[in-house]
Amino acid sequence: MLRLYDTATREVRELALREPGSVSMYLCGPTVYGPPHIGHGRATLVYDVLRRYLEWSGLRVRLVSNITDIDDSIINRANRENRPWQEITEKCEAVWFEAMGKLGVARPTDVPHATEYVDEMVTMIGQLVDIGRAYTTDDGVYLSVETVEDYGLLVNQHLADMVEGGGDREVFGAENKRHPADFVLWKLAKPGEPSWPSPWGEGRPGWHSECVVMSLDLLGEGFDLHCGGMDLKFPHHENERAQAVALGKRFANHWMHNGFVVDAEGEKMSKSLGNVHNLLDLLEQYDPRAYRMLLLQSHYRGPVSVGQDNIDSSVKALARFDGLARRFGPVSSDADAAVLDAFRTAMDDDLNTPAAMAIVFDAITQANAAADDGDLARAQQLVAAVYSIAEAVGLTFAVGEEVPADAAAKAAALDAARAAKDFAEADALRAELQAAGWTVETTKAGTTLRR
């Protein structure tokens, strides 16, 4: 069974399922106000791999991932560009899923929108007010974090230390709040801002209230796994959890956080540093599979540098994958059981995908070697295992594109020239094809072309 690091307990422990045979997971989705960046790509890929692996293992997975389509940054952009905020959120969501499609990230089973859940959020906030865990100020409704006993569980910090550490930073809304760490549940609207009705006045929900309501509504209390990037651990996830705890509800049983994308200097990619890279650019410039491969060759909790060198290295690694598929094509053998077992062991150990990839590459080498030795049956078992694992982690094989007739004709002419030992002609034809972007592979069996 899968063992995963749990942020709440700070240990690797078994992912205990609420219902045997099915997994309920929640992943905080994007706030749709701009193009997705590489960090979004990492998070979605990490959990896509997890989801596929779980499904490959025979489990049913319900993956809920929201769209945050109410937020200050959306409103700010709408004001700046003087256009309706809905236009921005719809466009950005379309771009988001287009990027996910290119990455090969399967669509979540549920994609709730914050705007569809405002009534439920108002209800929940009202309950928090009723039981005295939340209070109103002149600009909104706040949660009183001091009423949540274990506030700080996910960051492993005591409330007092956190506040002290705020150091010289300005505490937002300090004058109105009972405690500096109290966070907003409902923001009262300023004139012209999009708003929804509530007992406290027209306004909009705070970010932290959105995810807690949607996750509990769709997955129910005590769902299995809550996922997201490290940077969401605090305050977002801590605050989601605080609301559920304040209401006396069981929240996520297990918390999983993926590491950051860092730049070449090892510094986190973040908006304030200005080193954020657009995901769409990456997908345009490189084989989209390369990012998945790069992440698979790293552990999900560690930092990853998504630079040209690393991506290039992964592109090359993919070539070995594709080479296997080209050499063997579809196989009907049973997959080698030892290889699959080793793969499961690696994955079950806190998703050790680098070890899993090592197993795959070993299997590829062995398959090629077995075929070279004439043991095709053995080779095919290994190939079948590689195919199965590729499916489990969402890697696909590039079969190469169709070769157009004129290029195929040149390849045939090249073979004829070689047969006639007219090497000047053969070299010229090869140069032409290479100039057109083809990788020209000349073997005894004839010339093959691929991009």
Place this chain on the structure above:
RNA sequence: GGCGACGUGGCCGAGUGGCUGAGGCAACGGCCUGCAAAGCCGUCCACAUGGGUUCGAUUCCCAUCGUCGCCUCCA
């Protein structure tokens, strides 16, 4: 100030108290080729520093140096 992660071979990156000295990329050698390329096979290089525990430490403990992250934008 509080909390935490990490320093592995040219690069990326797993892992373990004494045989894995993973795997990928690069490099080098071989096979293949008319020659190349591509592909395949093989080879090579390691555990930040100083102590300690131990029969034995890259792996455990302590210290030092260094890097990075979180402590109300953020995947």
